Amino acid sequence: MKSTLSLFSGLTRHEERVGVWRLAALMLLLTVATAAAEPRLALVIGNGAYQEAPLKNPVNDARDMAAKLRELGFQVIERFDANRQTLRQALREFEQGLRQQRGVGLFYYAGHGVQLKGQNYLIPVGVDIRQEFEVPDEALDADAVLRAMEAAGNQLNIVILDACRNNPFVRGVGGGGRGLARMDGPVGTFIAYATAPGAISQDGNGRNSPYTRGLLAAMSAPGLSLEQVFKQVLVAVEQETGGTQIPWVASSLRGDFFFKPSLASPLAPTPKEPPTSAGAVDPPTTGAKEPAGRQPEETASTPSGSGPAPAAADSPAPKTAFLEPALVENDNQGVAISRHPVSLEHYRRFADATGRVAPAPASDSVEDPVRVTWREAMDYAAWLTATSKRTYRLPTESEWERAVQGKQDSQSPAGEEREWTCSEYRRNYEGQEQRCAEQLPKAVTIRVDTGRAGADPLSEDLAFRLVRVP
Numbered sequence: 001m002k003s004t005l006s007l008f009s010g011l012t013r014h015e016e017r018v019g020v021w022r023l024a025a026l027m028l029l030l031t032v033a034t035a036a037a038e039p040r041l042a043l044v045i046g047n048g049a050y051q052e053a054p055l056k057n058p059v060n061d062a063r064d065m066a067a068k069l070r071e072l073g074f075q076v077i078e079r080f081d082a083n084r085q086t087l088r089q090a091l092r093e094f095e096q097g098l099r100q101q102r103g104v105g106l107f108y109y110a111g112h113g114v115q116l117k118g119q120n121y122l123i124p125v126g127v128d129i130r131q132e133f134e135v136p137d138e139a140l141d142a143d144a145v146l147r148a149m150e151a152a153g154n155q156l157n158i159v160i161l162d163a164c165r166n167n168p169f170v171r172g173v174g175g176g177g178r179g180l181a182r183m184d185g186p187v188g189t190f191i192a193y194a195t196a197p198g199a200i201s202q203d204g205n206g207r208n209s210p211y212t213r214g215l216l217a218a219m220s221a222p223g224l225s226l227e228q229v230f231k232q233v234l235v236a237v238e239q240e241t242g243g244t245q246i247p248w249v250a251s252s253l254r255g256d257f258f259f260k261p262s263l264a265s266p267l268a269p270t271p272k273e274p275p276t277s278a279g280a281v282d283p284p285t286t287g288a289k290e291p292a293g294r295q296p297e298e299t300a301s302t303p304s305g306s307g308p309a310p311a312a313a314d315s316p317a318p319k320t321a322f323l324e325p326a327l328v329e330n331d332n333q334g335v336a337i338s339r340h341p342v343s344l345e346h347y348r349r350f351a352d353a354t355g356r357v358a359p360a361p362a363s364d365s366v367e368d369p370v371r372v373t374w375r376e377a378m379d380y381a382a383w384l385t386a387t388s389k390r391t392y393r394l395p396t397e398s399e400w401e402r403a404v405q406g407k408q409d410s411q412s413p414a415g416e417e418r419e420w421t422c423s424e425y426r427r428n429y430e431g432q433e434q435r436c437a438e439q440l441p442k443a444v445t446i447r448v449d450t451g452r453a454g455a456d457p458l459s460e461d462l463a464f465r466l467v468r469v470p
Contacts, residue, residue, distance in 0.1 A: 039103025040074040042066070043094040047111030047125050049081040058110035061162060061212040065108050068216050072259050074106065084124040087140045091148055098152035104257065106158040107145050110212065113163030115181040119143070122163060146185045155188050156257060158226070162194040162211050182250060182375075187438050190257075192230055193248040194237075196355040210240045211247060223262030227251070227386045246355030251382055252438070327468060328403065334470055337395055337403045341369035341417050341463040342380065350380050353387075359460070369417050370464075374444050374457035377420045377464040384466070391469040394422035397433035397445040397452060399467055417463035418455075421445045425454030 046062025048055040059080045066078045077097070079090045098105045112123040116132065121139035123129075129138050142161070149157040161180060185191055194211040208216070214236035218229040227249075234247045325346070327336035344361055347370035351358040356376075362368055372380075377394055384392045395403070400421055422436035425443040433445060443454040446462060455462060 039101035040069075040072070040106070041094070041097045041101055041103065042069045042074040042076045042106040042108065043090055044069065044076055044078045044108045045082060045087065045090065045111070045122075046078075046080050047082060047109075047123065049125050050112060050123070051126070053112070055111065057207065057209050057212075058162070060207050061110040061209055062108065064208060064216055065110075065212060068219055069106065069108075072219065074104075081125045083126045084138065084140060087122070087124050091140075091144060095148040095152050098149065098154045102153060102155070104156045104158070105149050105152070105154045106160070107149070108160045108162075110162040110209065113142070113161065113180050114139070118181045120161075120180045120183060122161075142180075142183060146183065146189065149189070150186045156253065156255075157185065157189045158257075159183075159185065159189065159191045160215070161192065162209055184250070184439055185252065187252045188254060189251075190226055190253055191250045192233075195245045196248045210237050210245065214240070214247075219259045222260045224258065224260070226253070226257040226259070229259060231386065248354060249386075250379070251386070325466065335395075335399060335467040337399065337467045338465040341419060341465045342377075343367050344370040346370070347372070347380060350383050354379075354383060371461045372464070373460050374420050374455075374462075375440065377462075378422070380464075381466055392466045393436060393469065394420055394464055395467045396436060397421045397423040397447065400447045401452075417448070418461075419447050420455075420462050420464040421447055427454075 044062050044066040046058040046060070046065075048058040062078065062080060066076045069076050075097070077090055077094055079086055082090065094105070094107070109122055114121050114123060114135065116135050120142035121135055122142055123139050127138040129135055145159060146157075149159075163180060180193060183191055194209070206213070211233065214233040215229070217236065218224065218232040221229070221232070224232070230247065230249050237245050237247050325338040325342065326340065328339050329336050344358065345367060348358045350356070359370060359372060362371070381392045381394055400419075421444065423434075423445045424432045424437040424441040425445040426432055437444070440457055442457075444457050446453050446455045
């Protein structure tokens with residue numbers, strides 16, 4: 001630090017500030033250069049020449065996506081109208097490339113896809129599927145893509161499936177369902193669907209499908225994180241399709257990724273002092289304990305250092321306004337836990353934004369805790385993280401227990417609901433109570449005040465609360 005400050009010795013206060021900002025700009029440019037230098041490899045597939053129910057746009061979508069990815073620094077393996085053997089060979093080539101480079105991996109598929117008993121299959125060109133039992137032999141298991149990425153030891157993987165189009169293969173498959181089923185990838189994986197699990201997307205009337213058209217546009221915008229890119233895609237597709245198609249994502253990324261990092265530098269102006277006029281709006285204090293007698297369910301908040309202060313009371317709230325649950329600091333753990341379980345009213349905002357169906361209320365009050373499956377609770381936390389730009393998740397069993405131990409005041413976490421944690425359940429304490437499960441466990445630890453038990457993650461009658469991680 002001393003050596004850095006010595007660069008600005010002898011300068012006026014204004015010159016020193018400008019120097020600091022220029023140094024920050026240089027560091028930003030070095031960061032961008034490092035990100036751009038990270039190896040990037042993509043496998044892009046477009047299948048449209050099906051004998052039954054051909055599609056006109058997937059090859060266009062794939063060609064345009066391959067061109068865009070090359071523009072963004074990816075090496076691209078591309079296949080069009082590929083049969084099953086071609087798909088398998090391309091996937092093998094992709095895995096070998098990832099294993100050698102260990103950078104960013106991206107898999108993009110446009111074409112027919114089908115789910116069978118909760119498993120997703122990508123349909124090659126030239127298949128002859130007449131019975132349900134033939135699907136695994138004729139199609140490519142979509143999980144094979146995730147397994148290939150995991151086998152390569154890649155740290156960041158992106159899977160994009162524009163493969164939920166209505167197709168004839170479901171009609172002959174008794175165990176099939178609409179659209180694709182949700183998939184869970186290893187840590188460091190981002191999976192994007194053209195529409196919500198179980199729903200159907202559109203092929204489109206122009207050169208590209210609505211989903212790929214929106215994605216190509218959003219990927220071109222500099223400075224957008226991966227999550228922000230797909231937020232823009234959601235808005236664009238929702239508007240174009242009149243709300244009939246809502247894209248969906250599932251993420252377990254550890255950090256940020258940018259298709260096109262911003263080169264804008266914070267040079268120039270000396271930062272202004274915070275406004276002190278009578279009309280200024282104080283920033284919200286999130287994570288702090290509320291005084292006794294004042295325990296609002298939600299407080300409007302803005303991520304620290306990342307945007308303007310909240311609008312004045314007489315200004316209309318933006319549609320994407322983020323409302324944080326009232327939090328209680330969890331001493332010595334560095335996290336804050338929500339005082340109350342997530343309410344049905346809060347969950348409905350998530351359901352409306354993602355095209356889900358919220359559970360029916362158990363009473364006339366929307367303030368009652370929502371009761372959902374473990375995966376739905378985890379999805380809510382991921383959505384809130386993407387919406388707020390802060391990190392939320394379910395509490396571990398250990399965090400939940402410490403939050404209520406020895407606390408009887410009005411600011412303690414309240415409620416007697418059976419609630420999810422993110423920890424895998426085991427009868428004995430073996431360390432799993434201190435961490436979140438990375439994949440769907442056979443049993444999840446649930447809490448009731450200071451008690452603990454295990455529950456099937458598919459149970460639909462449990463409440464949940466959140467912790468916010470700094």
